[in-house]
Amino acid sequence: MSITLDFDAKQLDNKRPLQLHYLPVKIDGNGECANVDKFFNNYTRESSEYGPGVLTNSLRGYPLVGKRESVPKGLKGVVLQETDPHQEQRQLRLTGTFEEFTYWNYDKVPSKGDAYQQALILLDVADALASPITEEQLEEELKRYQQAKKENT
Amino acid sequence: MSKKTTRSAKPKVDPDAAPQQQKACAIKKVFYISEKLLNTDDDQRMCLERFYHPGKGQPALFITLQERHIMEVLEYAEPRRSWLLNSEVCSNGRMYMTTPIDPTFLALHHLRKHCAQRAMSLDSISVDEADTSTNRLLTKFINADSLKCVADVKTSGELVFYKYNKDRTLAWLAVKTRQVVSVLKAKQVHCGLGAKSQNFVRSEKIVDDNDVKEVDYLRMACDYVGRYLDADLHAELTRYLDIPSEIQALVEENATAKKRKSQQSQVSANSKKIKLANGEDAATQLRNSSLLDSDDNKESIISPPSTLAPLKERTMTAKEKVLAKSAKGSKSIASFFKVK
Numbered sequence: 001m002s003i004t005l006d007f008d009a010k011q012l013d014n015k016r017p018l019q020l021h022y023l024p025v026k027i028d029g030n031g032e033c034a035n036v037d038k039f040f041n042n043y044t045r046e047s048s049e050y051g052p053g054v055l056t057n058s059l060r061g062y063p064l065v066g067k068r069e070s071v072p073k074g075l076k077g078v079v080l081q082e083t084d085p086h087q088e089q090r091q092l093r094l095t096g097t098f099e100e101f102t103y104w105n106y107d108k109v110p111s112k113g114d115a116y117q118q119a120l121i122l123l124d125v126a127d128a129l130a131s132p133i134t135e136e137q138l139e140e141e142l143k144r145y146q147q148a149k150k151e152n153t
Numbered sequence: 154m155s156k157k158t159t160r161s162a163k164p165k166v167d168p169d170a171a172p173q174q175q176k177a178c179a180i181k182k183v184f185y186i187s188e189k190l191l192n193t194d195d196d197q198r199m200c201l202e203r204f205y206h207p208g209k210g211q212p213a214l215f216i217t218l219q220e221r222h223i224m225e226v227l228e229y230a231e232p233r234r235s236w237l238l239n240s241e242v243c244s245n246g247r248m249y250m251t252t253p254i255d256p257t258f259l260a261l262h263h264l265r266k267h268c269a270q271r272a273m274s275l276d277s278i279s280v281d282e283a284d285t286s287t288n289r290l291l292t293k294f295i296n297a298d299s300l301k302c303v304a305d306v307k308t309s310g311e312l313v314f315y316k317y318n319k320d321r322t323l324a325w326l327a328v329k330t331r332q333v334v335s336v337l338k339a340k341q342v343h344c345g346l347g348a349k350s351q352n353f354v355r356s357e358k359i360v361d362d363n364d365v366k367e368v369d370y371l372r373m374a375c376d377y378v379g380r381y382l383d384a385d386l387h388a389e390l391t392r393y394l395d396i397p398s399e400i401q402a403l404v405e406e407n408a409t410a411k412k413r414k415s416q417q418s419q420v421s422a423n424s425k426k427i428k429l430a431n432g433e434d435a436a437t438q439l440r441n442s443s444l445l446d447s448d449d450n451k452e453s454i455i456s457p458p459s460t461l462a463p464l465k466e467r468t469m470t471a472k473e474k475v476l477a478k479s480a481k482g483s484k485s486i487a488s489f490f491k492v493k
Binding site: 002003004005006007008009012018019020021022023024025026027028029030031032033034035036037040071072074075076077078079080081082092095096115116119121122123124125126127128129130131132133135137138141142145 | 180181182183184185186187188189191192193197198199200201202203216225227229231232233234235236237238239240241242243244245246248250251252253254255299301302320321323324325327328329332333335336337340342377378381393
């Protein structure tokens with residue numbers, strides 16, 4: 001079973017960037033909603049008292065504190081959509097791309113302590129884990145271990 | 154009255170509209186895709202495929218391109234997250250990230266399973282497996298050179314045979330772990346025991362540096378590497394790297410903490426005695442407490458038996474002192490029986 005990502009690099013460049021908000025809420029339901037520009041974006045304010053670049057807004061009366069986040073280096077933000085999940089050959093189509101999005105927290109200034117920020121550290125860790133090891137490094141480690149063994153016995 | 158009708162009318166409209174909307178737009182997914190997969194000239198399509206993930210013990214999602222590149226797909230999810238895409242709500246608040254992976258980790262599981270006793274070629278390993286994904290993984294995505302790190306390679310003619318080599322594998326994993334340690338250190342990830350507020354770590358950084366031990370980093374890195382290994386190989390790696398288990402470390406830490414506490418209480422008890430004792434007793438105690446040694450060794454040797462009694466007495470005197478205090482100002486009983 002495999003799912004094809006049905007797009008190529010050219011399509012990526014042609015798409016207009018999407019405007020994304022990462023909200024700290026669980027919403028039951030998908031699809032078109034009310035005018036986001038008029039009812040949400042309109043009320044986004046920059047509040048320097050929380051720090052540089054911190055934004056505030058509210059959703060249904062709940063205060064939100066947010067920040068613009070850019071997609072980490074070496075990665076590309078892409079939104080995909082499955083056309084028909086019941087098909088034999090599953091496919092994901094490209095909806096749009098993004099370079100930046102707004103990360104919103106409920107009642108908490110976005111910081112390094114956020115789970116999202118910590119997840120990004122994992123990207124670097126994965127890089128380190130995947131980077132290849134040379135034959136010399138391996139030989140060195142083998143020798144070191146043999147020596148340590150001798151010293152212990 | 155009119156207000157009420159509009160309120161009751163609204164929910165009636167929604168259930169009808171909702172299914173239509175959902176049909177129009179299936180759930181969207183937000184991806185972070187590595188540019189390494191995107192910046193290729195030919196228009197090959199990327200694929201999401203499932204391969205056996207040794208750390209999870211079941212197939213997991215990987216992204217592949219042109220039967221050359223393979224990356225892991227990690228899912229980032231929080232309990233309450235949703236996306237707003239332009240003016241659309243996306244209830245799927247997950248984020249899918251592609252992270253590089255060394256396919257050797259994936260091959261390691263199959264090598265250990267099949268090539269522990271005898272050397273085999275890669276395409277004959279997968280014959281036994283019912284799942285075709287193993288065959289695809291081993292023959293397409295595994296870089297044969299990189300397997301040298303974990304196996305003995307024998308070539309005969311065009312065929313290449315591999316035999317699992319435990320020593321080399323553990324050494325290879327140890328080097329990998331050290332690579333992870335250096336990243337954890339560079340990123341100042343808190344690896345010590347227990348949770349700490351991020352702010353706390355920041356502000357107390359200088360003091361804290363001694364607190365976070367090398368072993369803690371090594372344990373965290375080893376656990377991370379272990380996420381890509383079979384459970385028993387993870388245990389072997391932990392033993393190889395000499396990492397004490399977290400519980401063991403906790404017990405040790407507690408033991409040292411207790412020691413300190415008991416020492417403290419002893420010191421405080423001593424100081425209390427000195428306070429309570431009157432001048433004379435304090436002097437004898439000081440002589441015995443080995444704070445003043447070497448001066449008069451003779452006396453200190455003789456004195457222990459003699460001071461044992463005063464020590465007991467002294468506690469009595471403390472009580473008596475209180476009694477005496479309360480009796481202050483009252484006449485002595487003897488005065489009543491005096492002959493006048």
